[in-house]
Structure formats: C-alpha cells, structure tokens
Amino acid sequence: MITQPYITNYLSEHYADDAYRELSGYEARGGFEGLRKAVQMEPADLVELVKSSGLRGRGGAGFSTGLKWSFMPSGNDRPKLFVCNADESEPGSFKDRLIMERGPHQMLEGILIGAWAVGASKTYIYIRGEYKVPTRRVEQAVKELYERGYLGQKILGKKGFDHDIVVHSGAGAYICGEETGLLESLEGKKGQPRKKPPFPAQYGAFGLPTTVNNVETFAHVPFIVARGLDWFLAIGTEKSPGTTLFGVSGQVERPGLFELPLGTPLGEIIDHAGGVRGGRALKGVIPGGMSMPILLPEDLDVRMAEEFLSERGTHLGTGGIMVMDETTCMVRVAAVTSYFFRDESCGQCTQCREGTGWIHKICERVEAGRGSPADLELLDDLPGLMEGQTICAFADAAAWPIQGLLRHFRADFEAHIAAQRCPFPESFEL
Amino acid sequence: MSPETQRKIEALFPRYPEKRGALLPAIYLVQAEKGYVGPQDARALAELFGLEPVDVWEVLTFYNMFYTSAQGRHHVYVCTNLPCSLRGARTLLKELESHLGIRCGQTTPDGRVTLAHEECLGSCGTAPVMRVDGEYVENLDLSEAKRVVDSLE
Amino acid sequence: MPTLTIDGTEYEVAEGRMILQAIDDLGLLMSGVDIPHYCWHPKLSIDGSCRMCQVEVEGMPKLQIACNTLVTDGMVVRTDVERVKKAQRGVMELLLINHPLDCPICDQAGECTLQDYAFDYGMPGARTEEPRRPAKKAMDLGPTIVFDQERCILCRRCVRFCREIPKTGELGVFARGDHSLLELFPGTELDNPYSMNVADICPVGALTTKDFRFKIRVWFLDDVESICNQCSNGCNIYASRSNNRIYRYLPRRNDSVNDTWICDHGRLSYQLIMENRLTEPRVSRRGTSYADAVRAAGDAVRAARESGGSIVGVASPFVGNEDLFVLKQLLEAVGAPAATFAVPRGESDELLVKTEKAPNASGARALGFEESDASPGAVAVALVLGHTLAEECLKGVETLILLDTENCSLAERADIVLPARSFAEKEGSFTNHAKRVQRFRPILEPTFEALSEGEILQRIGAAAGLTGWTASYDVHEVSKRLSETVAGFDGINLDSLDDQGCELA
Numbered sequence A: 001m002i003t004q005p006y007i008t009n010y011l012s013e014h015y016a017d018d019a020y021r022e023l024s025g026y027e028a029r030g031g032f033e034g035l036r037k038a039v040q041m042e043p044a045d046l047v048e049l050v051k052s053s054g055l056r057g058r059g060g061a062g063f064s065t066g067l068k069w070s071f072m073p074s075g076n077d078r079p080k081l082f083v084c085n086a087d088e089s090e091p092g093s094f095k096d097r098l099i100m101e102r103g104p105h106q107m108l109e110g111i112l113i114g115a116w117a118v119g120a121s122k123t124y125i126y127i128r129g130e131y132k133v134p135t136r137r138v139e140q141a142v143k144e145l146y147e148r149g150y151l152g153q154k155i156l157g158k159k160g161f162d163h164d165i166v167v168h169s170g171a172g173a174y175i176c177g178e179e180t181g182l183l184e185s186l187e188g189k190k191g192q193p194r195k196k197p198p199f200p201a202q203y204g205a206f207g208l209p210t211t212v213n214n215v216e217t218f219a220h221v222p223f224i225v226a227r228g229l230d231w232f233l234a235i236g237t238e239k240s241p242g243t244t245l246f247g248v249s250g251q252v253e254r255p256g257l258f259e260l261p262l263g264t265p266l267g268e269i270i271d272h273a274g275g276v277r278g279g280r281a282l283k284g285v286i287p288g289g290m291s292m293p294i295l296l297p298e299d300l301d302v303r304m305a306e307e308f309l310s311e312r313g314t315h316l317g318t319g320g321i322m323v324m325d326e327t328t329c330m331v332r333v334a335a336v337t338s339y340f341f342r343d344e345s346c347g348q349c350t351q352c353r354e355g356t357g358w359i360h361k362i363c364e365r366v367e368a369g370r371g372s373p374a375d376l377e378l379l380d381d382l383p384g385l386m387e388g389q390t391i392c393a394f395a396d397a398a399a400w401p402i403q404g405l406l407r408h409f410r411a412d413f414e415a416h417i418a419a420q421r422c423p424f425p426e427s428f429e430l
Numbered sequence B: 001m002s003p004e005t006q007r008k009i010e011a012l013f014p015r016y017p018e019k020r021g022a023l024l025p026a027i028y029l030v031q032a033e034k035g036y037v038g039p040q041d042a043r044a045l046a047e048l049f050g051l052e053p054v055d056v057w058e059v060l061t062f063y064n065m066f067y068t069s070a071q072g073r074h075h076v077y078v079c080t081n082l083p084c085s086l087r088g089a090r091t092l093l094k095e096l097e098s099h100l101g102i103r104c105g106q107t108t109p110d111g112r113v114t115l116a117h118e119e120c121l122g123s124c125g126t127a128p129v130m131r132v133d134g135e136y137v138e139n140l141d142l143s144e145a146k147r148v149v150d151s152l153e
Numbered sequence C: 001m002p003t004l005t006i007d008g009t010e011y012e013v014a015e016g017r018m019i020l021q022a023i024d025d026l027g028l029l030m031s032g033v034d035i036p037h038y039c040w041h042p043k044l045s046i047d048g049s050c051r052m053c054q055v056e057v058e059g060m061p062k063l064q065i066a067c068n069t070l071v072t073d074g075m076v077v078r079t080d081v082e083r084v085k086k087a088q089r090g091v092m093e094l095l096l097i098n099h100p101l102d103c104p105i106c107d108q109a110g111e112c113t114l115q116d117y118a119f120d121y122g123m124p125g126a127r128t129e130e131p132r133r134p135a136k137k138a139m140d141l142g143p144t145i146v147f148d149q150e151r152c153i154l155c156r157r158c159v160r161f162c163r164e165i166p167k168t169g170e171l172g173v174f175a176r177g178d179h180s181l182l183e184l185f186p187g188t189e190l191d192n193p194y195s196m197n198v199a200d201i202c203p204v205g206a207l208t209t210k211d212f213r214f215k216i217r218v219w220f221l222d223d224v225e226s227i228c229n230q231c232s233n234g235c236n237i238y239a240s241r242s243n244n245r246i247y248r249y250l251p252r253r254n255d256s257v258n259d260t261w262i263c264d265h266g267r268l269s270y271q272l273i274m275e276n277r278l279t280e281p282r283v284s285r286r287g288t289s290y291a292d293a294v295r296a297a298g299d300a301v302r303a304a305r306e307s308g309g310s311i312v313g314v315a316s317p318f319v320g321n322e323d324l325f326v327l328k329q330l331l332e333a334v335g336a337p338a339a340t341f342a343v344p345r346g347e348s349d350e351l352l353v354k355t356e357k358a359p360n361a362s363g364a365r366a367l368g369f370e371e372s373d374a375s376p377g378a379v380a381v382a383l384v385l386g387h388t389l390a391e392e393c394l395k396g397v398e399t400l401i402l403l404d405t406e407n408c409s410l411a412e413r414a415d416i417v418l419p420a421r422s423f424a425e426k427e428g429s430f431t432n433h434a435k436r437v438q439r440f441r442p443i444l445e446p447t448f449e450a451l452s453e454g455e456i457l458q459r460i461g462a463a464a465g466l467t468g469w470t471a472s473y474d475v476h477e478v479s480k481r482l483s484e485t486v487a488g489f490d491g492i493n494l495d496s497l498d499d500q501g502c503e504l505a
C-alpha cells in the first residue's frame, strides 16, 4: 500500500499523516477553507473562477472543468446531480485510490464547492468495486461530514445549500469509467455507454442534469478556491495548470506516485522513479494509461501535458506512465493490451465488439509464431475501422495503443512473423 | 434471499430517485449471503425491483464481480495486466496454478480456492498484486503469494 | 418544415426527426435514399449500436449515425462519399468475422440484410479465417422460434421488441464484449402472443419461425397484400404464396393499424384457410352442380315472393363489404328487412388483438345491418352467409340457403348449400374496428368450384328474376355502387383504396 507519493506537492503534502484522513485533521491543515470561501461567492462567479483557473479534468480526457460546470442548466425545476468518477480502472493508473485513501476530504470538499457552484443537490460517488479500502475511507469521511453538518441541509448555515452524498460501488467493469457507462451502471443497468445526444448535463443519471468529474479533479478544486487563481496558474503549464499525481509503473527501480507540475519532462519523472530497473536500457514508455500510444526513448524530453504530448501522437490520459525495458517484447505488450480491451468492451458497437476480439486474436497468433504478413496488414487496418466511429471513446482507446506499437515497433512484429516465434526470450511471460 | 437481506435491500431504495439504482448494491447483498446469485435469486430480485428476470441476468453477467454459480470458499485473483505482467505477475500466476494443481479460472477440488486472473486493480505502483477475498496483497513475490494462499482455510 | 439535403437532393421533412426517421417518413428509406442500417427499426427505440448508418453531416468532423442525428433545418448529408463507404465496409467486414459464411444453406438467404448489404456495401473478399465465436446452433427458444446463435449480429432488435412491444422482456444480451450472446433467462421460453415478430425484424437468419423454417426458398414466393381475418383489428399482411399455396403470413406495415406487427394467432391462421372446406354444392342434402344449386336458390326466393312468404337475410362479419352490399341490395329488392349478423367474441389485449373475432363486423354495421343473435323465427326463406348464428336459431326456416366456406353442421341441415370463396380466393375490402376500410386481394385460385358470396347472391337475384338483376358480376363495379350509395363510403372503393386503407367518414 502506498501512503504518500515519493514527491509531494499541495495535494499530497499531508498524505503520510493518518490524521489528515479525518475531518478534524483535515480542517487543522487548511481543509474546508475553500468551501467557506466558496459559499461567500455567487455560484456563477465560482463557475467562472474554476473556468479561469484552467483546471482540466484528470479523468483522462482533460476537458475544462469550469466549462463543464457551466453546461449545467440554471434554475431549480429539476434536481441536479454530481457524480464523482472513482472507477479508476485505466491500467497504469492508481492515483485516485491514493486520494481516497489518504485525503478523502479533499475530494469531498471539491464536490461540495462544485455543488454550490452548479446547484447540485446530490452526489453519487461511484467507486470501482475492487476498491474496498478506499470505499471504507470515503464512507467514513462522508459520515463525518454529516455529523459535522457539512452535508445535509443548510450547509455552513447557508439557506438553500443542501447536499447529500451516496457512495456507490461498481462491480468490475472498466467501461463504467466512461461517464455514460457509469451513469447506466449507477441506474442499476449494464454499464453500456449511452449514445449522445442527449448529454449528461441535460439528461444524466436517472434522467436528471448531471455533471461527472474525476476524483482528482475534485481534489484540486478546494486549493484553487482557497489559494486563488494566481497561485494555481503559476503551477504547471499555461494550458495545463496545476500538478497531477503521475503514476510510474513497470520496469523502473521505484514504481509509485509522484506529484509534479503538469509539464514536467517525462525523463525527469522516470528519473524520480529511479530509472529503468537493473540498469537496462529503455525500450518504450506509455505516458498516460494503457489507452495511450507508446513513446520511444528519444521522447523522454517531452513535457507531460496534453499540449505537448499530442504533438508526439499521444496523450496525457491519466498520467499513468508505464515503463518497458529492452527485454520487452512489444508483440506481447500488444497481446496483453488487446486482451484487456477485448475483455472490457461493453459489446454494443460492431466495430468495438468485433474489432477488439479480432485484434487480440491476431496479436496472440503473431506472438505465438503463427502470424503472416497478412496479419500485419490487418493490424494496420483494423484500428482505423474502429477509431472515431463508435458510441464512446473506448474503441479509440483500444485502437490507439495498437497503432502506436505498430508505428514504433513494427520491427518486433516483423521479426515474429519472419522467425515464426518470439525473439524475446527474456520478456515477461505471456 | 433471507428476509434480513430483503430488508437491507429495501432500505437502499430511498438513496436513488428510482429504485433500480439499488440493484448493484442489492446483488452484492444477495451474494454476501449466498456466495453467488443463481437464477432463483435473480428471479426474486427481479420481483423486488419490478423488473424482468432477464434484466437482472444481463446485469449479473455483465460485471466481473458478480457470480451466477458457486465459487470456491476463497477467491484468489492475480492481476495480469501490463504493469503487473512487467513485474512478473504471469510467472507468479503460473506458479500458483501448479502450486494449487488447478488452472486459472478453476476451483480446487475441495472447493477451497478459486484461482483467476484480473485486469488492472489500480495497484500498479505496488505490482504485482493479487486480490484475496477482496483484500489487496501487494508487492508480491512468489513465496509470499504461496504463503498467503496456503493460509486460507 | 426543415429541409434536409441528401446527396444533393433536397427534402422537406417533419420537425424533430432523426435523419433516418425523416427519410422513412417520406417512404424513401432503402428505396430512393439508401442508408443501410441494422439496429434501427421504425417501431422500436433507437439503439445506435450497429454503426452501419453512418453518414457525413456537413459541419461535423466525425461521421454521424443517421438513426440518432436530429435533422436541423438546412442540414446537408452525404452518403456517397468514400469516407462513408469505408465505414460501411468496415462494419460489414467486422460483422462477418463472427458470422458463418454459408448463405447457401441459411434459411434467411434472400431475405437477409447482412447478405444484401455485404453485396452492396461490403468488401469483395473476406479477409478472415478466424475461428468464430462459440455459439449454439438451432436453439429452441420456445413454441414458435428457433435461434441460430452463430448468425446473430447483436443488433438487439429482438430484445427491444420483447421489452417494448408485448412488454414481456424474455430476451437479453448476456456477458459483454465479443463474448456477448443473445439468450433467454435460464429455464424460460419465448412464448408471448407476438413472439414470431422477432423473426421478421431479425435482420439476419438468426431467428426463424418453426412454422416457416426450411419450408421453401423465399425466391420461389411472391407476396400478396391482404388483411388478417382473425379479428376486427384487420392487421395488414402479406401472404407469401407459391404454386397456389400460402406458406406464411408476414406483417405489412400500416402505422394506423398494426405498425409492423401481427399476433402469432393471426400469423398462423393461413393454415385455417383450406381446413374443412365446403366443396360441394347441394340441394336437399344431395350433391349437385353449382348452376343447379343457384337455380334452386333463385326458385326458392321467387316462390317466396310470389306466395308472400317472408325472406330474411343473415349476414356474416367474415365476408367483404362488397358481398354484404350485394346482400343488402338483394334484400331490398325482395322487400326483406335488413340483415342481422352475429359476431364471435373472445380475448383481447392492449396491443392489437380485438374481442371481435371477425374482420368485418364494422362493415356490416356501416351497411346498416344489426348485430343480433336472435332467431328470425318462422320464415319461408333465409339467405344465410356463414355459420356465425347458432343452428337452433334457424329451426323455423322453411328453405335455408347457406353460402359458406366451411363444412359445418348447419351445412348438413341447409336445404341449399353453395360453397363460397374464402377471402384468400377473392377480392374485396373489410372495415376494421376503427372503421378503416382495407383492401384484400386474391391470393389463391379455388381448387373446386366456388364463388364469392357477392357473386352467388348476384346470381340468385338474377335466377329469381329480380328486375334489373343479371348474373354478371364485377366486384369493382359493386364496390363503386357501394361507395355511391352507402353513407360514409363516399369516395372509398376498391379502385380508390391504397395499401394503407381509408377511414369511413
């Protein structure tokens, strides 16, 4: 279990401290100053503030949080909902878990500030079912908030500021991280993403206007409100302000989390993680969770923010950095990756359901030494048939990593086909 | 499903604008009682929620954490996604297979352990990891994994 | 009304419709405007999952699905661009990887959208020899339907049908990803009264009816527009025939009557048409020629008129408006009171099935006949159409002239028996419970001598020497006279009716 990142910043400053998990400890370290300030503001001004802060969602898509809040209808004819996306299932991502385990009140305070800003009366926190400890911690924290009047009616004595929080467990399905898959799941259905329109701000959970934000996104909000725009905008890059909890995994000396400003060079983060394990050479790095295309050793200079990563054909995603050393067989990586997407596709869209299955079969075949040049052609084509054509972005997420692997490691695939076996005996077992 | 479980389920209804919202938590409750949710319980749940049995069955079969048939007394799930695999998870799973004498996805003949693999558990920084009866066991090595598995009654 | 331009042609479409709906409203979908689609069905909720209907919409960077894209005024759509073709080819190729490529032995061949689209939108050659998804063949889903799981493309039309139309919800898609399988809840059957519609809406050969499965190749069939005669809803159907035999009924779309559905009972009722037919004209319980029987009937009518004996008519809610109209005229000509008729009744439901188990009770009412199952008492001659009235009621009839399709005990008792054509063997119209007049067309040639009730009555009138009555009969002429004479039928006749029918004024 990780209790704090190797490198801390404002979010994780007190994570090592058990008291910070409790409301009193959280308050003693500046907690709920943000909310106190927020309720002195007009909701619209608050939305404007978050918009100006440039805070981008930390759930993977990087959408402007303030802008998203502004999509919520004004008026109170229908109850409005918030959903906190704590489904964290993107392989390589383990930051939301730490926030919930070590600083649950940050997220909760962010939720309350958001609730005041958009007039939401209830929040569902959708936590992936496997996250037992985080769920217990969040439930405990919610209970404390009720006891101390931060939840329920007339919060902080404000008339009309009523809010409830319900903690809801997922049940093992990656696709429930996709916001409309999540909403379906929350409604007690299969987590199959919804076609859009309608969008959640109009027709969300149970048909009510709903905003979905990620755990970490909420956790940043109290700091922005409490410490102000100037402070926040000075951290990170111009287009991507603030820090994030980079997760480094795979073949490094010290896997774990690192809270660093957005825009920190990739190589620097990997250095913080002790570099490649056993002094080996680096072969490839996935920069933002499994859905994102892989980068090469020469990309270590890239600054870890969306605006720079997209120039290299990849994305920041969840900031989950996976490091692979020189022994790694990239066809194996393709096989593991495609297995995951095949297993997790919700199965509605033709391209995604059939494409993920087919890509996986081909990758396994090539890895097993039974591939042919025609297989390589198929792998070139199939992702293109899936990308941008489906109900949700899952199919893109399934297509991109394969495209990335072929772009940068075509030689690995060709070698398998030529030799009719895997030429990387030391790579991890399949 | 016991009256007790049913009461607990009904108590969940007010948390959601529509009671169907309580279906996933309700399935967990039935599963906690019985170990799995078979067709008969699915029917009972459907009745309680005003749904067709097929609606409940769709949900049950969609999610990895729900079971429609009996499982071993203990669940050992090894994460085999990429970050864990890069740190030896698959070798570890193989070793556990031969240690228990079963293949991944099977239950020991005495019904003691069901061994399976899982996708990323959000523990990649402490890989490899397995989930034993719902609790994470992180930073695994082979001897630790075997010790944990052997300690299960 | 918003305008929508598709491939350069401008259409005026209704407000608030999706692209596909708007095209369907105009009756142009796949017949003028080709946007291939699998999951979308005009009478089911929008699913948006097959992704076959993608089109290019001006101003939107990504392709959009036509089934879930709201038309806005001035929208410009293209289906003829390479991007769209490529997407369609992609969907086809991906659907076919888990689908057996054995159209020649599939029962759906000839009626399969997958096969058709593969031809029109697919790739020339299959690129896969992958082992297909493990799936069961020929699963028995219940009394009516067989399921070839390996052919299913998971469009969920059948699932939505069961949920939304009969609201029985038997079918579901279990598991997820490419393990997804359409199934029933364990231990249950698909056995609702509308179950067989799933076979019509299944775009591939995955769901077939036990009744029709492997009976005949569809290209040997031709479909005739008709009306189901099993209840007063008057569902629109096609009767598929070959070699003077009906092989099945299919629903024919009529949004004012039955949408795209029919009930299973009605669907299977084609089997009843040839059952227990009355084939032999009889006079005094002895077989005779048709002409003799007509003559005998004419004589009986004439004799009754001359002797001042009373003549009554008993109408049937099973015969066409035209037949009823000839009866009405005949009765008027002999100075008899308006006919009465009896209607068999049974269960109804909220969807289609009505209590009146006959197709034309409304027509009989519209013609001024009165529903009654009372006995006409002691009369000289009774002209009886069908056998809806209990036999005892006709005890006091001196000469009972029966015009019927079916052999029944009344035929044993009748003095003169004239085999009639079933609705499948003649042309005419029925008026359904909502007063919609709908046309049916001849499907079969009778295999024995039989005439329509209208024509029989016409001949009887001529044989009886009624002024102005000749034996020649043209149902279109009759229909024209009917529309000119009977209130409510103004302008409604066989020649004016289109395939959707028309409501009485």
Ligand SMILES: Cc1cc2nc3c(=O)[nH]c(=O)nc-3n(C[C@H](O)[C@H](O)[C@H](O)COP(=O)(O)O)c2cc1C
Pocket (backbone or CB within 6 Å): A056, A057, A058, A059, A060, A061, A062, A063, A065, A068, A085, A086, A087, A088, A089, A090, A174, A175, A176, A177, A178, A179, A180, A212, A213, A214, A215, A217, A218, A392, A393, A394, A397
């Ligand atoms: C396949 C898929 C999986 C996703 N999984 C997650 C997830 O586990 N957690 C998360 O916060 N967002 C996830 N997202 C992104 C959400 O759809 C959504 O954009 C996000 O929760 C919005 O929050 P944010 O704006 O605060 O980032 C996923 C998206 C896709 C397409």
Ligand code: SF4
Pocket (backbone or CB within 6 Å): A175, A192, A193, A344, A345, A346, A347, A348, A349, A350, A352, A353, A390, A391, A392, A393, A394, A395
């Ligand atoms: S893209 Fe894949 S995961 Fe997303 S809705 Fe379609 S089938 Fe489901």
Ligand code: SF4
Pocket (backbone or CB within 6 Å): C151, C152, C153, C154, C155, C156, C157, C158, C159, C182, C201, C202, C203, C204, C206, C207
């Ligand atoms: S059986 Fe037919 S209608 Fe039903 S989902 Fe499969 S393909 Fe679609």
Ligand code: SF4
Pocket (backbone or CB within 6 Å): C228, C229, C230, C231, C232, C233, C234, C235, C258, C262, C263, C264, C265, C266, C267, C352, C353, C354
């Ligand atoms: S509802 Fe009535 S008219 Fe329609 S198919 Fe059934 S029996 Fe025939």
Ligand code: FES
Pocket (backbone or CB within 6 Å): A091, A092, A093, B079, B080, B081, B082, B083, B084, B085, B119, B120, B121, B122, B123, B124, B127, B129
């Ligand atoms: S890959 Fe195993 S926990 Fe993430």
Ligand code: FES
Pocket (backbone or CB within 6 Å): C036, C037, C038, C039, C040, C047, C048, C049, C050, C051, C052, C053, C054, C065, C066, C067, C068
């Ligand atoms: S018809 Fe539009 S997605 Fe299937």
